Amino acid sequence: MTVSGSWVDAVVAxxxxxxxxxxxxxxGRNDVEEFTGADPVEAGELRVHPLDDARPLALGAVxxxxxxxxxxxxxxxxxxxxxxxxxxAAIRRRGPDRRLRTVAEAAEExxxxxxxxLPAGVRRALEAADVRVLDFPAxxxxxxxxxxxAARLEVQKARAALERRLAEQRLRALxxxxxxxxxxxxxxxxALSEHPRALGVVKSHGAQYFEGAELERALxxxxxxxxxxxxxxxxxxxRDIYSWYxxxxxxxxxxxxYGLLRLEARAHPDTLGxxxxxxxxxxxxxxxxxxxDRRWDRLLYPIHDVETYLRARAPSDLTSQPASRIPxxxxxxxxxxx
Amino acid sequence: xxxxxxxxxxxxxxxxIGRVVATEQKPATPHQFHFxxxxxxxxxxxxxxxxxxxxxxxxxxxxxxxxxxxxxxxxSDLATPLHDVVGAEGDPAKAAESxxxxxxxxxxxxxxxxxTPEEPLQPVxxxxxxxxxxVDVAQALRMDAYLGGAEPTAIPVGLYTSGGLEAPVYVxxxxxxxxxxxxxxxxxxxxxxxxxxxxxxxxxxxxQHFPPHKGRVGAVCFNVKGPDLCxxxxxxxxxxxxxxxxxxxGVEPEPFRRVRYYAPFKAxxxxxxxxxxxxxxxxxxxxxxWGLREVLDYAEVLLNRDDIDAKADAFIDFLADxxxxxxxxxGFGGVHRxxxxxxxxxxxxxxxxxxxxxxxGGDSWRxxxxxxxxxxxxxxxxISTRCKGLVTDDGPSNDLPWGRFDDRxxxxxxxxxVDPLGQDLVFARVVSQLRERLERRDLGVDAVVVFVDxxxxxxxxxxxETYVKKMLLDISERGRYLGLVLFGxxxxxxxxxxxxxxxxxxxxxxxxxxxxxxTPGYQVLSPATKIKLATLPIGELMVRHPHFTQPIFVRxxxxxxxxxxxxxxxxxxxxxxPFEDAVARQLVKLDRRVRPNQVKDLIxxxxxxxxxxxxxxxxxxxxxxxxxxxxxxxxxRVAAAPAAARESVxxxxxxxxxxx
Numbered sequence: 001m002t003v004s005g006s007w008v009d010a011v012v013a014x015x016x017x018x019x020x021x022x023x024x025x026x027x028g029r030n031d032v033e034e035f036t037g038a039d040p041v042e043a044g045e046l047r048v049h050p051l052d053d054a055r056p057l058a059l060g061a062v063x064x065x066x067x068x069x070x071x072x073x074x075x076x077x078x079x080x081x082x083x084x085x086x087x088x089a090a091i092r093r094r095g096p097d098r099r100l101r102t103v104a105e106a107a108e109e110x111x112x113x114x115x116x117x118l119p120a121g122v123r124r125a126l127e128a129a130d131v132r133v134l135d136f137p138a139x140x141x142x143x144x145x146x147x148x149x150a151a152r153l154e155v156q157k158a159r160a161a162l163e164r165r166l167a168e169q170r171l172r173a174l175x176x177x178x179x180x181x182x183x184x185x186x187x188x189x190x191a192l193s194e195h196p197r198a199l200g201v202v203k204s205h206g207a208q209y210f211e212g213a214e215l216e217r218a219l220x221x222x223x224x225x226x227x228x229x230x231x232x233x234x235x236x237x238x239r240d241i242y243s244w245y246x247x248x249x250x251x252x253x254x255x256x257x258y259g260l261l262r263l264e265a266r267a268h269p270d271t272l273g274x275x276x277x278x279x280x281x282x283x284x285x286x287x288x289x290x291x292x293d294r295r296w297d298r299l300l301y302p303i304h305d306v307e308t309y310l311r312a313r314a315p316s317d318l319t320s321q322p323a324s325r326i327p328x329x330x331x332x333x334x335x336x337x338x
Numbered sequence: 339x340x341x342x343x344x345x346x347x348x349x350x351x352x353x354x355i356g357r358v359v360a361t362e363q364k365p366a367t368p369h370q371f372h373f374x375x376x377x378x379x380x381x382x383x384x385x386x387x388x389x390x391x392x393x394x395x396x397x398x399x400x401x402x403x404x405x406x407x408x409x410x411x412x413x414s415d416l417a418t419p420l421h422d423v424v425g426a427e428g429d430p431a432k433a434a435e436s437x438x439x440x441x442x443x444x445x446x447x448x449x450x451x452x453x454t455p456e457e458p459l460q461p462v463x464x465x466x467x468x469x470x471x472x473v474d475v476a477q478a479l480r481m482d483a484y485l486g487g488a489e490p491t492a493i494p495v496g497l498y499t500s501g502g503l504e505a506p507v508y509v510x511x512x513x514x515x516x517x518x519x520x521x522x523x524x525x526x527x528x529x530x531x532x533x534x535x536x537x538x539x540x541x542x543x544x545x546q547h548f549p550p551h552k553g554r555v556g557a558v559c560f561n562v563k564g565p566d567l568c569x570x571x572x573x574x575x576x577x578x579x580x581x582x583x584x585x586x587x588g589v590e591p592e593p594f595r596r597v598r599y600y601a602p603f604k605a606x607x608x609x610x611x612x613x614x615x616x617x618x619x620x621x622x623x624x625x626x627x628w629g630l631r632e633v634l635d636y637a638e639v640l641l642n643r644d645d646i647d648a649k650a651d652a653f654i655d656f657l658a659d660x661x662x663x664x665x666x667x668x669g670f671g672g673v674h675r676x677x678x679x680x681x682x683x684x685x686x687x688x689x690x691x692x693x694x695x696x697x698x699g700g701d702s703w704r705x706x707x708x709x710x711x712x713x714x715x716x717x718x719x720x721i722s723t724r725c726k727g728l729v730t731d732d733g734p735s736n737d738l739p740w741g742r743f744d745d746r747x748x749x750x751x752x753x754x755x756v757d758p759l760g761q762d763l764v765f766a767r768v769v770s771q772l773r774e775r776l777e778r779r780d781l782g783v784d785a786v787v788v789f790v791d792x793x794x795x796x797x798x799x800x801x802x803e804t805y806v807k808k809m810l811l812d813i814s815e816r817g818r819y820l821g822l823v824l825f826g827x828x829x830x831x832x833x834x835x836x837x838x839x840x841x842x843x844x845x846x847x848x849x850x851x852x853x854x855x856x857t858p859g860y861q862v863l864s865p866a867t868k869i870k871l872a873t874l875p876i877g878e879l880m881v882r883h884p885h886f887t888q889p890i891f892v893r894x895x896x897x898x899x900x901x902x903x904x905x906x907x908x909x910x911x912x913x914x915x916p917f918e919d920a921v922a923r924q925l926v927k928l929d930r931r932v933r934p935n936q937v938k939d940l941i942x943x944x945x946x947x948x949x950x951x952x953x954x955x956x957x958x959x960x961x962x963x964x965x966x967x968x969x970x971x972x973x974x975r976v977a978a979a980p981a982a983a984r985e986s987v988x989x990x991x992x993x994x995x996x997x998x
Binding site: 094284 | 418424425433438441
């Protein structure tokens with residue numbers, strides 16, 4: 001009788017790296033999945049550099065920015081969903097005492113729907129309400145599944161806009177030795193992508209910049225190593241940026257993207273000299289571990305802290321509740337807090 | 339009077355130091371709530387806080403709740419300890435160097451002291467938490483009920499101290515000294531001098547703040563070990579901090595103005611059995627000497643459980659009613675007037691001789707079996723032997739000034755070196771006298787504090803039902819109506835009879851032993867409170883009082899009296915004097931004109947018991963011319979008579995099995 005795991009053992013024995021659970025977070029964002037390409041900057045091809053001798057960048061204060069979004073369908077106008085969404089962003093600054101304190105925050109509640117698909121009365125009520133209404137595209141207003149996906153995209157845009165606004169404001173107040181670390185890409189903002197002390201930390205790897213041996217080199221980066229700096233090919237409204245990968249934890253035994261971060265900094269020659277110190281600095285941020293978040297292998301604790309802060313301040317009625325989904329007899333709409 | 343020390347503004351205007359939180363797991367209730375504070379906070383276990391419910395906005399103020407912190411928690415967002423190990427790669431040094439400090443929380447649990455309005459009683463609102471001010475402390479502890487008004491009854495007990503605030507804490511005299519409640523019990527480990535110091539300070543406070551409308555108050559303190567209470571009239575050393583605390587509490591830092599010391603003699607009958615024998619001080623010490631009458635009234639104390647029977651009781655009653663202090667015919671031709679132990683012994687001898695000489699040797703006398711009489715004789719003889727010095731075989735007694743107790747006076751009865759049986763006797767007689775006199779309202783004061791250390795010895799939780807224990811129970815349960823107030827101290831409260839400690843209206847705890855805190859009596863205390871009790875510094879106490887719904891920690895100044903240990907160093911006890919010198923010194927004390935050499939010449943070659951009898955009589959009479967009186971009592975020198983041949987006595991019949 002064949003043992004169920006025997007074929008796995010066979011492929012591992014043949015040279016495959018053993019792996020286990022692939023967490024949901026490793027799937028990456030689904031909005032950037034296409035191949036974009038990149039140009040190596042440090043050398044002619046993407047190389048791997050150990051961080052053993054790299055001295056972490058000596059930073060004074062560091063500000064960390066992150067945002068959250070929360071939403072729920074609060075009603076239907078016909079078959080058109082009406083979504084109540086909350087987007088928020090905050091910057092928490094870490095000073096010499098190593099404690100994080102909020103220095104900036106912004107939040108906004110929006111309604112997302114397709115106004116022209118709503119019954120007139122509902123539309124008028126919504127227009128009269130003291131809330132910004134975002135329309136998702138008309139072509140998504142049919143099937144609820146597409147409508148909800150479109151609504152989610154609008155919420156993400158609202159959150160991204162808040163983050164961008166807050167980051168750009170903070171850049172102007174940044175002290176001379178202070179850095180701003182952003183959860184996500186810098187290239188969405190001209191100010192961020194050009195600032196000498198702004199750093200983007202990207203933990204989702206849906207975008208593909210390399211192929212073949214370079215891709216394998218990037219994704220099998222050993223622990224305590226970084227790749228060479230590369231310049232992602234500009235797409236859409238993206239700005240020119242320098243980027244490189246760094247591995248925080250050994251991935252062997254987990255999955256390829258385990259502990260893998262992609263960093264972004266301004267496209268400037270000085271960045272080449274900072275790539276190793278920044279990578280070493282990022283690696284030093286592994287402690288404390290950002291548990292219980294499932295993405296803790298890539299989630300920096302200060303970013304996790306900002307997220308915790310924002311969730312603590314979000315409207316409690318928007319957080320998911322493990323409530324029963326038994327029908328509401330006699331009611332047309334579930335009551336929603338204003 | 340309540341006043342602030344260093345509060346810049348009222349608590350309701352000061353910024354909050356925390357906020358009440360309630361979850362399903364840790365809800366706020368009418369008796370308990372939880373709140374968080376910043377990591378750096380002045381709040382600690384025992385701190386009093388004030389919770390304010392936001393007003394409704396129409397001018398009405400919300401509910402106000404006062405609570406005392408009973409427990410504290412700190413935790414971070416760390417999911418499991420393993421994650422910290424992983425983050426630090428197994429190196430504790432790295433954990434300390436992590437670039438970011440984890441989020442932490444300081445969460446506190448508080449027990450509700452008071453709510454306003456008090457009805458309807460509801461869960462604590464999720465409001466802001468403020469540090470309590472002086473006024474808050476008074477309200478939280480319901481002291482406002484007895485601090486003011488036409489007849490305030492507040493007695494300062496200590497300072498509540500937390501977060502830079504220092505507020506006097508008062509107990510209610512009506513609940514400390516009766517009639518509403520009474521008695522105080524204090525527990526704490528030995529060796530820190532906390533228990534004795536606390537009682538000394540509290541007595542000072544009582545004497546200075548006992549409300550005039552409640553009359554006169556005194557204290558009787560039994561010194562049961564060492565020199566603890568031997569120097570209450572001598573000033574001790576105080577630090578500036580102590581003086582400041584005295585001032586804050588409104589108590590004058592001074593030793594007791596009126597202290598009367600009583601101590602029995604040693605076996606020689608002339609040297610006092612106390613550590614207060616320094617020549618400068620011994621003049622204040624009155625001998626405590628009891629005779630047959632004083633002992634016979636409390637003979638039950640002397641009888642153990644096996645002894646107690648109706649026959650012995652009946653015989654003792656017979657002696658007390660029919661024999662002592664009366665002309666009594668023994669039935670064999672002899673007439674006796676029994677006043678002293680020696681007289682009684684003569685009577686017994688006469689009876690036993692009479693019975694033996696009687697034909698066929700009867701075994702009963704006046705319906706009392708000879709075995710019973712021998713047992714009683716044995717016990718009475720035993721006390722006069724074991725407590726020689728306290729109990730005199732002959733001569734008059736010298737006692738506390740019954741009926742003439744002075745206001746604000748401490749009567750120290752030093753029985754530290756007395757045989758335990760004698761201690762029981764002293765305790766039983768003194769307390770019984772206090773009780774009887776207070777019942778008749780002829781003691782001289784309206785209320786008496788009786789301080790008894792080592793209460794676990796006199797009223798143990800288990801063991802036989804002794805006379806002393808029964809008496810302590812009686813005081814505990816009924817003393818408050820009389821003004822007879824028991825201040826008991828012991829190391830282990832759990833070892834004291836629960837009805838004695840249970841009836842103490844005010845309970846004070848010093849530093850406690852961890853094993854003691856593990857006993858069931860402390861289950862109501864939180865683990866944090868227990869830890870605080872186990873590490874309590876000298877000078878800090880936890881107080882429970884009927885007005886306080888929760889125990890409160892207070893600090894008190896060290897007493898302004900000389901500590902026993904220091905007193906012995908400053909006033910070293912004098913060595914025992916030879917018999918002649920001791921007699922001379924006592925006569926000199928009574929009359930400064932007396933020359934010691936005159937006394938020595940006078941008593942040379944005289945029997946010591948005759949000298950002691952004459953001295954006791956002189957001491958009791960206190961004549962103008964002590965030497966002349968002494969000489970008269972001593973009588974003329976009589977040549978020693980040759981010893982008479984003892985008449986042979988036939989052996990007794992039928993009593994060969996009696997064990998006495």
